[in-house]
Amino acid sequence: GAGVSQSPSNKVTEKGKDVELRCDPISGHTALYWYRQRLGQGLEFLIYFQGNSAPDKSGLPSDRFSAERTGESVSTLTIQRTQQEDSAVYLCASSSRGSGGASTDTQYFGPGTRLTVL
Amino acid sequence: AQSVTQPDIHITVSEGASLELRCNYSYGATPYLFWYVQSPGQGLQLLLKYFSGDTLVQGIKGFEAEFKRSQSSFNLRKPSVHWSDAAEYFCAVDPLTLGRLYFGRGTQLTVWP
Numbered sequence: 001g002a003g004v005s006q007s008p009s010n011k012v013t014e015k016g017k018d019v020e021l022r023c024d025p026i027s028g029h030t031a032l033y034w035y036r037q038r039l040g041q042g043l044e045f046l047i048y049f050q051g052n053s054a055p056d057k058s059g060l061p062s063d064r065f066s067a068e069r070t071g072e073s074v075s076t077l078t079i080q081r082t083q084q085e086d087s088a089v090y091l092c093a094s095s096s097r098g099s100g101g102a103s104t105d106t107q108y109f110g111p112g113t114r115l116t117v118l
Numbered sequence: 119a120q121s122v123t124q125p126d127i128h129i130t131v132s133e134g135a136s137l138e139l140r141c142n143y144s145y146g147a148t149p150y151l152f153w154y155v156q157s158p159g160q161g162l163q164l165l166l167k168y169f170s171g172d173t174l175v176q177g178i179k180g181f182e183a184e185f186k187r188s189q190s191s192f193n194l195r196k197p198s199v200h201w202s203d204a205a206e207y208f209c210a211v212d213p214l215t216l217g218r219l220y221f222g223r224g225t226q227l228t229v230w231p
Contacts, residue, residue, distance in 0.1 A: 035219075041224075042122070042223045048217050048218050059218070091161070
């Protein structure tokens with residue numbers, strides 16, 4: 001597609017339920033990132049996929065959070081046993097960053113999924 | 119601690135006035151630097167970026183930013199603000215090769231007609 005797409009755009013769930021958030025990156029982009037934006041705050045890095053390399057999971061806040069990516073396409077962020085503090089906008093970005101070395105490639109962001117945990 | 123600081127949470131300017139949004143970072147090496155804009159209901163859009171070379175960087179929508187190594191700053195400027203510039207602005211850094219961006223908390227810009 002023309003840009004990064006995310007679904008759903010909004011998700012309301014009850015505390016303790018599991019949720020899955022989807023990201024479709026720009027075609028051909030090898031790198032994919034997930035960020036979280038809490039109300040009134042900047043974006044927090046969650047996880048980074050680069051090609052077939054092991055993902056950088058260093059930003060995941062707890063073991064309730066996990067993410068997968070199928071090849072160089074779709075990614076799913078899963079939050080298990082959601083808590084109210086998980087309420088945020090979850091943003092996905094992709095770039096054509098090559099493996100190894102410093103990146104000069106721009107990250108293009110999707111519109112985000114607004115998650116509300118009641 | 120390593121961080122990105124945007125000291126102004128909210129700025130209000132009149133249309134046609136000049137604008138400067140501040141950003142400071144605290145990383146040992148010179149990171150890659152970015153400014154993004156987020157309009158209501160929209161994703162983040164890249165305004166400009168600095169990797170190396172000329173410390174004055176031109177971006178889209180008439181924005182520019184200047185990297186000052188001695189001050190660890192990367193302030194965003196626009197000589198004449200338009201009402202459509204009202205949005206939230208985020209400074210971000212990539213501390214080389216990490217493949218992730220660290221963001222400031224954002225500055226909300228309000229433009230008076």
